[in-house]
Amino acid sequence: MKTLLKILGVIILLAIVYAIIAMLAFSKDYHFERSVMINAPKEKVWQHVGSLKGYNVWDPFSKADKNIVITYSGAGDKVGDSYHWKGNDKVGEGEQSITESVPNEKLITKLHFIKPFESDAKTAFVLTPEGNGTKVTWAIDYELTTMMKIMKPMMDMNMKKMFDQGLGDLKKIAEN
Numbered sequence: 213m214k215t216l217l218k219i220l221g222v223i224i225l226l227a228i229v230y231a232i233i234a235m236l237a238f239s240k241d242y243h244f245e246r247s248v249m250i251n252a253p254k255e256k257v258w259q260h261v262g263s264l265k266g267y268n269v270w271d272p273f274s275k276a277d278k279n280i281v282i283t284y285s286g287a288g289d290k291v292g293d294s295y296h297w298k299g300n301d302k303v304g305e306g307e308q309s310i311t312e313s314v315p316n317e318k319l320i321t322k323l324h325f326i327k328p329f330e331s332d333a334k335t336a337f338v339l340t341p342e343g344n345g346t347k348v349t350w351a352i353d354y355e356l357t358t359m360m361k362i363m364k365p366m367m368d369m370n371m372k373k374m375f376d377q378g379l380g381d382l383k384k385i386a387e388n
Contacts, residue, residue, distance in 0.1 A: 241355060242352075242355065242360075243353050244372075245350060245351035245375075246372065246376060246379060247348060247349040248347070248348050249346075250347075250348055250382070251344065251387050252345065253345075253346065254340075255316055257339055257382075257386045260386050262315060263289035264284065264288035265284065265288040265295075266289075268282060270381040270382045270385055272374045272375075273303065274297060274299065276302040277299035279299070280299035289313070290313065291313055292309065293310050294307055294309035304326070304328050305326040305327040306323060308321050316339060318336060319337045320335070321335045321336075323335060332355075333352055335353075336350070336353075337350055338351075348379065348382065352371070
């Protein structure tokens with residue numbers, strides 16, 4: 213029994229040390245990005261990236277709730293256009309609005325999360341011609357709370373999974 217308590221004590225101590233290091237070492241500024249090469253011209257890729265309605269066809273985050281409710285404001289492809297979503301606990305509730313758009317090159321949006329916690333983030337989709345195809349880079353910038361700093365490695369794993377899934381779906385759609 214003493215050995216078990218010692219092991220448990222060491223595990224708890226290591227968790228506390230990790231939490232302290234994470235709070236001090238990890239920056240509050242979070243940046244994550246992934247890219248994919250798509251065998252299609254940027255004009256064709258832009259049809260699926262350059263509007264909020266096009267984005268929601270392949271967006272992996274909203275797919276976690278088949279009953280998600282999305283309400284658009286505007287056509288979804290101009291600065292100021294936005295959409296509001298409300299879904300289950302996995303999807304939460306929030307709004308995304310276009311803050312900058314350069315057709316066939318980049319789309320910048322502001323994300324405002326309402327539930328499960330209130331926060332803001334900035335996303336970017338950048339299209340770069342490469343050979344006969346288009347490189348699409350999807351990025352998010354976010355300010356981490358203290359608790360989120362501790363969870364950063366798990367966030368990185370989840371973001372990688374979701375971004376790769378979304379970019380994979382975008383690739384399939386754009387190459388058809």
